Amino acid sequence: MRIYKVFTLLGLFISIFYNCSLPADDEEDSEGEDTATSELSWEGETDKFTINSKEGVHLNDPAEDSGTAYVTIPSTSVKNTRWEFGVHLTFNPSANNYARFYLTSSSNILSGSLNGYFIQIGGAKDNVTLYRQNGDQPKLLASGREVMKGNNSPQLYIKVECDNNGYWTFWTRLESEDGYTLEKQVKDTGIQSSVCSGIYCVYTKTRCKAFTFHHVRLSNGVETTTDPDNTPDKPDSEEPDITELPEDVRGMLLFNEIMYDNATDGAEYIELYNPTEQTIVLPQLFLYKMHEDGKVYSTTTLQNESPSQPLIIASKGYLCFSKYLDKIIQKHNVNRENLIEISKFPALDNEGGYLALSSTPKTGKGHTFDTCRFWDEMHDTDKSKTIGISLEKKSPELPSLNKNWRSSKHTTGGTPGIKNM
Template identity: 75%
Template sequence: MKTYQTVILLCFFSMLFYNCSLPADDEEKRGLNGEDTITSELPWEGETDKFTINSKGIHLNDPQEDAGTAYVTIPSTSVKNTRWEFGVHLTFNPSANNYARFYLTSSSNILSGDLNGYYIQIGGTKDNVTLYRQNGEQSKLLASGRELMKGDSSPKLYIKVECDNNGYWTFWTRRESENEYVKEKQIKDTDIQTSRYCGIYCIYTKTRCKGFTFHHIQLSNDVETNTTPDETPDNPGTDLPDNPDTPESPELPEDVRGMLLFNEIMYNNATDGAEYVEIYNPTEQAIILPALYLYKMYESGTVYSTTILSNEESSDPLTIPSKGYLCFSKYPGKVIRKHKVNGENLIEITKFPALNNDGGYLALSSSKKPEKGHTFDTCCFRDEMHDSDNQKTTGISLEKKSPELSSLNKNWRSSKHATGGTPGIKNR
């Protein structure tokens, strides 16, 4: 029965999308205000309550009006010999906390979880369009486009992607003001050859919960099968000849907010444990810095203590891998024994500041001075933020419910782990 339903859906998509491409000339160009019956008629599923789907496309409209993520999918088994084309309009300039993904292929209809597939990312730490492959929870950058959204507070784009029979992926972009597509990059990748869904995934803060619109979404299966690269494929993993194993780090923008986030704080440790602060990298690239700076602040935001976070025993820079963790403590040995972790992501800081058991305020910065734009994240910690049934807080860390979201008080909870914390590893 499932096979029969799949065949019916494939036939439906073939008839609906076959050879449908956006016109290039001005007279026929379709913008955001044009009718888009194709997108609205697709069989969307998932978190449809967070979107408005009508003749103008599919628009994020989170009824909670809060920070979060949202996704919708449609069935699609297309990978090779396929063209994907869509328009996107953002009402803001994207950032590390506000960006979108269009999943070209996916093994799962839950785009917020582990899956195998390819996706186009719109924005992030840079104002460009990029192609990624995702295996489980790990994403690999395949190709980066021009920074066509830089300085644009309301970017309107069209994006076209093709995968041919030989596994060559090519993508193009076009601003609404441009008459023709600009070829961005091309790369061969055949790591994933099957799909079950394609879809849209938005990551946003409270002020952007209504700022995403996708429209004129089209697929077709008429791509030529004899593509050969006309230039050197984009491969970020091969441009570091001195140390090919070193991950690429993005150049820090003027405003680094959200590129690194607090993720776990042990401020009232057990006698056999130690205080620690854990950070998380929500971006798609490793971040490499010679040092970080941890501020202790008053509620007013005034800084009264600054601690340098660095590798004290070597000149190696700090490396926080994409979707990875780094934890700092004065006594990493105690942390390892207490919480039964391997210590791979623990850094010893001999001058690690004492954290007040009554709570406090912290900030993480790329600068020794609290300058505008250099602060990655700020957070509060206090007993009232715990959610333990027995109200016990000694020896139990505060951890993020959703690591990729902002450090609002309601995004914290008591660690559920049997040891009271998960320093350097995923919250459990």
């Protein structure tokens, strides 16, 4: 009798385990518990998630504020690996609310610099995309269909495989669809090691409880049947989408460096920093010169020489504007990357002043990215030796307060377009 009970319980456990696996193409969505996902060894910012057999992995940020959150599971597989998971968003994703499932990562801190591959759900477009990330820079490899377009509460399943030849293939299936749709296949062998897989969410205050991942499963035994003659070896290419800005843009872009009293062989410039987790793409920006009371007396449009080409500021990246790029390049030993020439760049007062960066040519609530003051007293060197020395942020991601500025420590007097010393 006891043996019979043991086998009965064992059979029940096996039944539950397999029912919690990702549904096959011809199966209906499981409506029961997701024991398999909840029993994985999740680590990271677990205080921001609810993880149980009922919900899977559900974002539940107790701070109820905008931000990012991640959890990871150990995984060293790259080739010969299949990743499967379901995802449910209670909103239509946007540039400020989207999710990533990291297939591989060299770091278990998904909010920092890492090398890996990830699937992004949403963003500027309502599609599913495959990326490779090197350091802080994501590279689009393949774009899928816009499965979430017009869907305010998308529920879908995603399957990704990497075979032994380094060919990546991914499929998607909406909950309303009977089977998976093959999206794209592309070859990429740029990263061949991993320490974990994981979930990474980017959200505004109203979406801090709106992400759920479930039926997460990793497995091996991927069949290597890729025909190199019929499979693209080059990543997708697509034009960047203009970033959808929230009602209040403050803090999305920050002043990071100001050269206002340049040497004779140099030039004035301002440098911006993008502290967010997303690349920001805008047709133009607007630089205000202001009086101490905040009244604007000069507005300059910051844009590429070709107005049809938008400004692109990568996540954790820099963009510098000046009237004389050749002088800056020669003086500071930098290349043209992250530098934009503005023929009508305003003269900055050598005695100091006030600046603001805006998304519109007119002042208004919610349109200002950042404001700052630049003054000789903010230098931390001998005030008689500040000519040709820029003011730079100590911590680029922090507010532009007087105490967060110092004299540039670089031998050339500044670091336009690159990280501060």
